[in-house]
Amino acid sequence: MAKHKTPLLDQLVSGPWPSFVDDMKQYAAARAKNEKKIEYQIPVDVVDDLMGLLELSYADGTTHWKHGGIVGVFGYGGGVIGRYCDQPETFPGVAHFHTMRVAQPAGKFYKSEYVRKLCDLWEFRGSGLTNMHGSTGDIIFLGTQTPQLEEIFYELTHTMGQDLGGSGSNLRTPSDCIGQARCEFACYDTQDLCHTLTNDYQDELHRPAFPYKFKFKFDGCPNCCVASIARADISFIGTWKDDIRIDQEAVAGYVSGKFKPNAGAHAGRDWGPFDIVKEVIDLCPTECMKYENGKLAINNKECTRCMHCINVMPRALRPGKETGLSILVGAKAPILDGAQMGSLLVPFVEVNKEDGYQAIKDVIEAIWDWWMEEGKNRERLGELMKRQGFQKLLEVTGIKPVPQHVKEPRHNPYIFWKEDEVEGGWERDVTEYRKHHQR
Amino acid sequence: MAFISSGYNPDKPMENRITDIGPKNFEDFYPPVIKNNKAKWLYHEILKPGVLVHVSETGDEVYTVRAGGARLMTVDLIREICDVADKHCSGYFRFTTRNNIEFMVDKKDKVEPLIKDLESRKFPGGSYKFPVGGTGAGITNIVHTQGWIHCHTPATDASGPVKAAMDVLFDDFKDMRLPAHLRVSLACCLNMCGAVHCSDIAILGYHRKPPMVDHAYVDSMCEIPLAIAACPTAAIKPKKIEIDGQQKNSVEVNNSRCMFCGNCYTMCPALPLSDKEGDGIVIMAGGKVSNRISNPKFSKVVVAFLPNEAPRWPSTTAVIKKMVDVYAKDARKYERLGEWAERIGWERFFEKCELEFSHHLIDDFRDPAYYTWRQTTNFKF
Amino acid sequence: MEYEEAKQKLIDGLTKKTKSKSKFYFSDLADILEMKPRDAKKIVNQMVTDGILEFWSSGSTSMYGLKGMGKQAAAEHEA
Numbered sequence: 001m002a003k004h005k006t007p008l009l010d011q012l013v014s015g016p017w018p019s020f021v022d023d024m025k026q027y028a029a030a031r032a033k034n035e036k037k038i039e040y041q042i043p044v045d046v047v048d049d050l051m052g053l054l055e056l057s058y059a060d061g062t063t064h065w066k067h068g069g070i071v072g073v074f075g076y077g078g079g080v081i082g083r084y085c086d087q088p089e090t091f092p093g094v095a096h097f098h099t100m101r102v103a104q105p106a107g108k109f110y111k112s113e114y115v116r117k118l119c120d121l122w123e124f125r126g127s128g129l130t131n132m133h134g135s136t137g138d139i140i141f142l143g144t145q146t147p148q149l150e151e152i153f154y155e156l157t158h159t160m161g162q163d164l165g166g167s168g169s170n171l172r173t174p175s176d177c178i179g180q181a182r183c184e185f186a187c188y189d190t191q192d193l194c195h196t197l198t199n200d201y202q203d204e205l206h207r208p209a210f211p212y213k214f215k216f217k218f219d220g221c222p223n224c225c226v227a228s229i230a231r232a233d234i235s236f237i238g239t240w241k242d243d244i245r246i247d248q249e250a251v252a253g254y255v256s257g258k259f260k261p262n263a264g265a266h267a268g269r270d271w272g273p274f275d276i277v278k279e280v281i282d283l284c285p286t287e288c289m290k291y292e293n294g295k296l297a298i299n300n301k302e303c304t305r306c307m308h309c310i311n312v313m314p315r316a317l318r319p320g321k322e323t324g325l326s327i328l329v330g331a332k333a334p335i336l337d338g339a340q341m342g343s344l345l346v347p348f349v350e351v352n353k354e355d356g357y358q359a360i361k362d363v364i365e366a367i368w369d370w371w372m373e374e375g376k377n378r379e380r381l382g383e384l385m386k387r388q389g390f391q392k393l394l395e396v397t398g399i400k401p402v403p404q405h406v407k408e409p410r411h412n413p414y415i416f417w418k419e420d421e422v423e424g425g426w427e428r429d430v431t432e433y434r435k436h437h438q439r
Numbered sequence: 440m441a442f443i444s445s446g447y448n449p450d451k452p453m454e455n456r457i458t459d460i461g462p463k464n465f466e467d468f469y470p471p472v473i474k475n476n477k478a479k480w481l482y483h484e485i486l487k488p489g490v491l492v493h494v495s496e497t498g499d500e501v502y503t504v505r506a507g508g509a510r511l512m513t514v515d516l517i518r519e520i521c522d523v524a525d526k527h528c529s530g531y532f533r534f535t536t537r538n539n540i541e542f543m544v545d546k547k548d549k550v551e552p553l554i555k556d557l558e559s560r561k562f563p564g565g566s567y568k569f570p571v572g573g574t575g576a577g578i579t580n581i582v583h584t585q586g587w588i589h590c591h592t593p594a595t596d597a598s599g600p601v602k603a604a605m606d607v608l609f610d611d612f613k614d615m616r617l618p619a620h621l622r623v624s625l626a627c628c629l630n631m632c633g634a635v636h637c638s639d640i641a642i643l644g645y646h647r648k649p650p651m652v653d654h655a656y657v658d659s660m661c662e663i664p665l666a667i668a669a670c671p672t673a674a675i676k677p678k679k680i681e682i683d684g685q686q687k688n689s690v691e692v693n694n695s696r697c698m699f700c701g702n703c704y705t706m707c708p709a710l711p712l713s714d715k716e717g718d719g720i721v722i723m724a725g726g727k728v729s730n731r732i733s734n735p736k737f738s739k740v741v742v743a744f745l746p747n748e749a750p751r752w753p754s755t756t757a758v759i760k761k762m763v764d765v766y767a768k769d770a771r772k773y774e775r776l777g778e779w780a781e782r783i784g785w786e787r788f789f790e791k792c793e794l795e796f797s798h799h800l801i802d803d804f805r806d807p808a809y810y811t812w813r814q815t816t817n818f819k820f
Numbered sequence: 821m822e823y824e825e826a827k828q829k830l831i832d833g834l835t836k837k838t839k840s841k842s843k844f845y846f847s848d849l850a851d852i853l854e855m856k857p858r859d860a861k862k863i864v865n866q867m868v869t870d871g872i873l874e875f876w877s878s879g880s881t882s883m884y885g886l887k888g889m890g891k892q893a894a895a896e897h898e899a
Contacts, residue, residue, distance in 0.1 A: 008750045012599060013564025015606030020509040020598045022562035027513035040440055047513070050588070057587035057596065058749035061715030067591040067705045069876040069883075074452040075868055077875035077882045083589060099589065103462035111468050112521035112530035119514035119521075128514040132534055135584060135633040142511070142589055147442070154447035157457035165462075168875075168882030169846065173462070177536065180478040181469065182493055182501060182543075189478065191465045202459035207868075208875070208882035209846045209861040222730035226536045229735050230728045231634035262773075264485040265575030268615035271772050283773060285732055308731045308773070314482040333631035335700060336671040338807050339737050341637075372857035377668075377845045378881055453869065630880070662891055664841040669878075705878045 002028065003045055004052030008059060024051055027128060038124055042093075042145050046127045049093030050143065053085060071098050071146050073153040077208040079164030080149055096145045097127070100152060101138040101165035103173050103198070106191035107181055108133065117160055125152050136215065137175030138165035169208040174198050176218035177225040184314060185307065186220030187238030187323035188351035194218045196357060197364075204368075211375035214368075221319065222307050228331070228342070233381040234364060235328040235342045242320035243300040244309070250316035251276075251296045262312050280309050324350045327363055329393070330382030340382040343390065345397065347404045363397055370396040470531035472501045472545040488613050489571035490550060502550045503543050506557050506569035507580045507605070507612060510538040511588065511598045519560065519568065527553040537580045537622075539573050575615035578608050578763070583625035584633040586644070592701030593627035594644030594718040600752045601625055604642065607756040611763065618770040618779070621763065622727075629700055637726035639776040640759055641738045648717035649697035650710035654680050657689040661707035669706040672696045720745045720755050724762060725777030736777045741789070743799035758794070765791050784819050826853055826863045831872065834886055842890030843876045843883040 002025065012021040028047035031040070043049070053064050068082025081099040088095035102118070122128055122141050125148045131140035144152065156162040165173035174197060177183070179190030197216060198205070204214075217228030220238040228235030253259045254274055260267060261274045276296070281289045288302035289309065296316070298309075310317045327349060328342030349359050367381065370393070375384045385393055394401055419426045448454050466474070476495035483493040491503040508516075520540055524532040527549060533541045542553055557569040573579035581604060584590065586597030604623065611617065624635035627644040635641035657663065667675045667690065674696035680689045690710070692703075703710045722745065726738030741762075745754045762776070769791060770779035780788040789796050802808035821829075833852035834844065850860035864884065867873040876883040876890075 009599075011750045012602050013562065013566065015565075015602070016567055016570060016609045017602055017605035017612075018507060018509045018568055018570065019562050019564055019566040019602060020511040021602075022564045022566060023509065023511075023513050023516050026563065027515050030515060039443060041443060044440075054588055054596075058599070061718060061747050061749070062713035063587050063591060063593050065587075065589060065591040066708050067879065069878055070874065072875055072877065075456070075458060075865075077868075077877060077884075081877070081879045083591070097589070105463045105468055106465040107468075108534040108536075109465055109468035109470075109473075110532055110534075112524045112532070114463065114468070115517060116521055119517050123514045130512050130514065130517065131510045131585075132508070132512050132517065132538065132540075133510065135582065137536075150447045150449065150452070151445040154445040157460060158446065158455075160463075161460060162463055163458070163460045167879060168877040170882065175536070178533075180480070181465075181473050182480065182503070184480040184482055184493070186478075195462070195465055199461040202461055205461075206459060207861070207865050208877075209857055209864070211845075211847065213880055224728045224730065224735070227634065227637060227728040229730070230637035230726075260484065262575070263483050263491075265615055265620070266772065267485065267575070268488070268577065268617075279772065283732055304730075306730050306732055311731060312773075314484075318481075333626075333634045333636050335630050337805060339636040341735055341737070369858075377847060378671075632880070660891060662841045662843065665843055665883075702878075 002051075003048035004055060006051050006055040009051060009055050021051070024129070031128065040123075041125045041148055041151070042127065042143075046093040046097075046143060047129065049091040050097070050127065050129070053087065053091045053094055056087065065097075068098070071149060073149055073164065076164060076206045078167040078170040078206060081167060083143070094143065097143040098146065098149065099143065100126075100141040100149065101134065101167055101173065102141060102156065103163050103165040104133055104137050104139050104175070106176050106194040106198070107178055108137075109181070114160070118162075121152065121155055121160070125155075136165070136172050138173045163202070164206070166205045169210045169212050170206065170214070171201050171204040171210070172213055172215045173205065174216035174218065175226055177220050179218070179220040183220060185223065185238075185310065185319060187240055187319055188220065188325055189353070190218040190220045190236075190238070192353060193236065193351060193357060193360070197361070200356075200361070210368075210372060212378045212380055214371075214381065222305055223311070229328055230331050230339075230341060231333065232331055232342065233329065234367065235331060236325045236360070237328060238319075238323065239305055239326045239348065240320035240323045241348060242322040244298050244303065244320060245318040246296055246298065247316050248295060251313065252294060254313050254316060255294070259313075259315055263314050280312050283308055324348050325360075327360070329367065330380070330385045332380045332382045337383055337386070340386075343382075343385065344405060345393065345399060347402065363399075366397045367393075468531065468533075470501075470529065470543055470545075472499055472543065475499060476501070485575045485615070486550075488577060488615055489574055490554070491574060492547075499545065500547070501543050501545055502547060503541050504550060504553050504557065504571055505535070505573050506540045506542070506571050507567075507573055508538060508540050508569065509598060509602065510583065516568065523553075523556060523560075523569070527556065535580075537573075537582050539580050540569065570609070570612065572613040576617045576619050577613075577615045578611040578617070578621050578623060580612075581605060581623045581625055581642075582633055582635075584627045586627040590627060592630065592704055592712075594646045594699075594713065595627050595642075595720055595747050596749065597625055597627045599750055600642055600720070600755060603751040603753075604756050604759055607760050608763065617763075617767050618772050619775045621766070621776060623759070629698070630702075635723070636737055637728045637735060638738050639724065639726065640762060641723035641726065642755060642759070643721040643723060644718065645721045645744065646699035646701065646712050646714070646718050647744070648712060648714045649674075649692050649694040649699065650701075650703055650712040652690060652692060653709040653711070654687065654689045655682050657707065657709040658687055660709045663688055663690060663707075666690060666703050666707035666710060669702045671700060671702060672698055675703055715747070719747050720752070722755065722758055725780045727775050727777055729775075732773065733775075733778050738777075739785070740800055741792070741794055743797055758792075762792050786819050821853075821855070823863060823866060826855075827867055827872065829853060830863065830867065831886070838886065838889055842885045844885065845881075845883055849884055
């Protein structure tokens, strides 16, 4: 018998999509039964109370959570989000209900043996509710009480070799796409770069000294499956410099209908026979492709690597072999001064595992030095870039300006020339001037 | 319930403390077929909705079965994922960026038993635990935030509207009939901890009432300078007030400057803002993150406000369904929703989707607003 | 600057300001210490480890305060 009546939530058990309500109801019942005789370290009815509280929100259209900022694990300024319920008498099980962010492995690959241990720990010391995963990428442990935070952290670090993720004015837990692990488009090893930088920057991830949050995201190609270009302060997007590799026989396979275009992504509807001119050549944004006499030709110099042709004909076309990544900086969601897309800072950098990605780290650290010095409180990198200008960013990173940095040159001629850029400097003798110009 | 120690000594927190070890190494979790073929993949194909094959230059193949899941999961459901993985995939599985679960097998004949197993698992109320789909030119899982289940500033729930929307969009999760893939996202307030601002369709919770000031408690519950500093638009000022003949320190909110972000409430619980009538949903559309054909785009606000209609948000899901269906019918192959809207023109988008245009949809927030007005005679009647 | 000297400087600086508020951004601490952020961070981290400073997090932003100071501790029933 459920502890609280939840008639509104109960309407979410029907329908085909997985019902979180049914999942929680079953789990609440299992906790109450406790067949495994677990000595739950937080109230056994925590899930019942959470559902009761959510039902109340469904009825009154408002949240019943308060924020709390003190709780955490000793020495870390992130990884725990404090939550308190504003109806603790009615729902004592969730009176204190803090979140822990657990750093996810790169690529979000798992093995059951390990995940079961995580589940056992979280059931024993927490609510048993999770998010797989949070928006930034962490495994989210949803709801425990203050005395359990250190215990959970101790067990994570001592028995599972597992650390917490980032929150607050920290480097947030970086996340990546599946990359070369299972994607033929990936231009570099997203998992290795993500994991290496996450570990190299653990201090930045746990001990806040930034003006605000900071995100890294790693996309293996310009398809941007982890949306790095839209939401990471620094996005690392795989690209290549040489020619797209063409297998003409496979091109013919697509043209003849032997292979399904776009890897079969459009199979749910009859779009008619594949038309390479209409679907590839004419949609190429740079018009750098030709299909003549059964041969596909690409003027690679004019290609901007948008991935369309490769996406449509993955058996026939592959990114080049001279691969690396582009670095874009400053993306963020709208709060406060409007959304910003990442701006291209480094058109191409080699991804060099052997030297620990030094060239990439040099760019990161130059940016951090600038932002830590100049950034105002709660100013994202993108906003600092807007305030001090892209030229300043180039200056602090020592990167030479190139036309690739802009969509188009400036619309106004109001160039703030510096004195040392102007022949003869700015110091002039007005008396000399007056010899030739009357007052 | 007796407290059981993990071994941690609260009197000596630094004793034997292990820190800064980061996440588990991904290599420990690679299935053998992935480990053996990393960076050797040649091409992939979607065999049917939710099923992919990747072919390696070594001749190996990996078959992936993708299943949707609510990102809010109990440990029992996760254990069930482990059971499936143990039974079919030697214990290996992964999650996608969009909260799908992927099971990988190395032989084609292992695919159908896996799918059968996944689709046979249902909750008591009848919903699928692991519906297979979410690939190609269809709609995959909705990424979302916490909502009423765990956030202190949400203007809507997250898990509920997502469940309601995915029920309505379920056929497109199981199918690939759309002109291109379509990404739906939800953030439960404008702070967008789930960055929904570049989604084909975004569901965004929005408050419309400034915070109330609980004058009698502001000074005792909050540090006033922090509450003032928290406001991104500088709408909060200190104010002395008199309650029962006593002078108290409090604050005053300049309501016309309030953007309803709730940041002040984060710092000061005496400034609550959530409200049944005030809170609801904004619908945005036309964003994308891929660089394919056209540049990445921001989503645009197409519906300024819809009420919170728990538990199934019918007005919100109806608008979404309508947009998806019109887009499906009208757009060209490979055209994303935003590319389609730009080709036909936003005036036509509103007409075709039967959405009302109002003054709320014209940008008036700071400099970028100017660039969104029409500065040409080229428009459609 | 030696750790002990820096520590005292920061404690004095924060104590002076705690009449009106008890939580500070990292940059406020760096200003009091008159140090570059990276150098200030070393001092601040040590003071956290020594139990003199504690973190406060809004979830999105982090702040620092002298341990146990301020109204939040009481409001959160964690004091």
